[in-house]
Amino acid sequence: MTTRSRARVPLVLAVVVVVGAGLLAACSSSHVARLGPDAVGSSTTSSVSATRPSPTSGPLARFYTQRIAWGSCAEMAPDGDYPPDRSDCGRVTVPIDYNRPDGATASLAVFRLRAAKQSTGVLVTNPGGPGVSGVDYMAGTAAQFAREPVGDSLDVVGFDPRGVGRSTPAVRCRTDAQRDEVRAKDWVDTSPAGIAATEQRNAAVGQECLAAMGRDFLAHLGTSDVVDDIDVLRGALGQQQVNYLGYSYGTLIGARYAERHPTRVRAMINDGAVDPSTDPVDDIVAQNTGFQRAFDDFAADCVTQRGCALGTDPARATERYVTLVRSLIGRPASTRDPRGLSYGDAITATGQALYAPSLWKYLRDGLAELTDGRGDTMLRLADLYEGRDRSGRYDTTADAFTAIRCVDGPAITDRATLDRLDTELRRTAPFRDDGRGSGRGAADECAFWPVPPTSQPHRISAPGLATTVVVSTTDDPATPYAAGVSLARQLNARLVTFRGTQHTASFEGDQCLDGPLTRYLLDLTPPAEGLTC
Template structure:
């Protein structure tokens, strides 16, 4: 059986309800609020930019453990934003984007839209979590905190789907294919399943970042904001950068934390992630002198039996792939290292419960066995956002590049990678973006935050993005993925003051 840890990292994004009344003050559940259009309105999109939003109890929109917990929070309200499926056909099919709002507690500056990354993560659920971490700060006092599920994700419809829940469970424990033909057949079947379950090629063609930023501008207007204030984490930095390129005159302020370098190709991103997680694993072992597993060689030996025989965990099994996913999940933040230690101690004793829980959380499986569409959306958005390799000469060259650059690292492939075309090579629609240096003339000063020991989005990516955007850079010295509103008063105070007053730090800052 072949195993791949690089694959784990690569995997590691309706009509408005009818109402008889329209109000401009504070709406109650089921009432409609019309605040737009605001700012420039592209020709042909007037009805979207000026649409009314009907706010309702969020609980009716919950669909998994995460959303049930978040949407039941006191004081949040939800709406469905109507947007065109294809912006080139504004009079054609419409789709909906889920929106959640927590109102400003004091004198309002405006709305703060946010995206937590993924791609494929729910911005609606994340908004509740982030607002909770910013409780009693000027951020929640001055801004309506707005989370939205990007098109195809979570509450938004149509949803991107690629496998049934049963197929997801089965895929996690099945052996990796041993031949190129088997790999490619599996990848093609996955791509075909995405088109079938998601509503066809037209849906998949319009789920990328190119479309998401158009939805954000519609939402900005519908919320009554002349200009956009935005907080983007991880993949959310790609969204923010693309928005600034497309709508430079509509930007008020942006914090981009845990940057994805828009000028890097997928191979460079993979290499950076492998090295980033390796650095985080080294940091974990450096502080783990009293652990049962204290080195990568011991870890490798502990995981090896899972390669041929997954470990029984109740009526389920822990595969090597899931164990590797669990390790990656726990390396995202040093606060999770205690959980990793528990998982490794359990595995040393022949138990895999904690590793399975880590993998479930990362992949999006809830307590009842249902899956969010996080992984399906991640793959679909990646396939339309990034250039794909469809010829074997380029494939072999790229595989050699990744293998040579990551040789000797724990998170690299345990066997030489097969020269097989990946899922995106079989995607039924073309990609809509290319790596490039962003052109953002005329935007205000933005704020980029980059963490020195970030495993998922390496520090240099943030440095490069800040340079490309002529933005102010906050360097955070820690081992974790993203930093804003995560416990550093140095980072948080500077970021919140910037969003509220539009005054960035006088110079680049190190925290």
């Protein structure tokens, strides 16, 4: 379920839905869009986009030289917990198509926490996704940054990427009723007719987005354009260089910004890394393996707690779990909300809770409720992931997530590959197996997407890049530890290891980790070689 992001905000990392298996495969990258079957595995393909200059004259100059009209964040972030006397919000204008700078534009929402003392620069943050709001992230974490040494010396900035959150236009393709309808149905039929129905639904998503957003906008939603937006943001902030802190999918943005604009990076931390060179099939399998490992860790803890619905034997926890949730197929659990809890929502809720041990309690309580036929806690967890509030209104995260990842790399379209993947996912993540496997897999939305990809998987090359840092967690359920190792090698970065079962770790209170990262951001002293926390 890539996450789409970190545990502090609704998690939406990078989901590749193989509905025939009833799985949400967490990812954080975006290696899915429309190419032919031979594109799968093209992990050495060179970058599609060349380096663009930072112009002081010419048609792009008006974007780089704009100045942000800062004002109150009361309207843009009304529910945040941030110091209002140090927080400003504003907007940056970017061209939708950088090759047509005199054409249509987009407006990016920006949140700034001003340095408590003399500002020495800017730290640009991205919480992940794709599709997660950087404004919401900053509104929720600005108070923490304000207490940190980083917030003394650096302006900390978050932004909503094009198509996301409060940026305009924002991607919204499906109605709230359509979202509820899809979630209520059990997509577990792997007969030929069932696969056809699933693919018909997935194909409809692209057509709905095309009708709602237009072809030109959909074609320019990808990471390739976002990295240039960050460079425009740098110019609008009046900076020669930026410091960058990216989590999850945000590490893909960071890596590709470093590749395209290496000399404009002063310092960069990528935490919960996406490997830009990975094969999309291998990526999905690795992430599912990570979620099963996280489930096993949750189960080992749960069975020590009184009343655990998974029993007392961790070796049988997966068996007991699937028996419990498969009973929902065709028979949703009752909830105070009239929707009930579907099988798919139970799987989504479980994945949401596996992002961080702080959420395990809610999963434990939710599973205990299920033994009594009730699904309220699980439904709330699923709604958190899906971006649905208590009034029934969905945010834009899921639609933006799909639209962005579908232009960020090759789709999996080869029928034999889809069939093998379905079988492999059931093997590597048995807690997500609906028990209806037939050796057939369904193609997801990106296989039918109406615009081509703007990026390809490839190894990052960034000559002239300063020393950067990659943080990788040993049992990260969404972004495997090995992906961080690979990204550190590609960027020639300092690798920091965090031991734990969670998605991302930096600036969450662990001083073994936060202390060296803070020193790095402030005075460019890299963490010690081999640092493990």
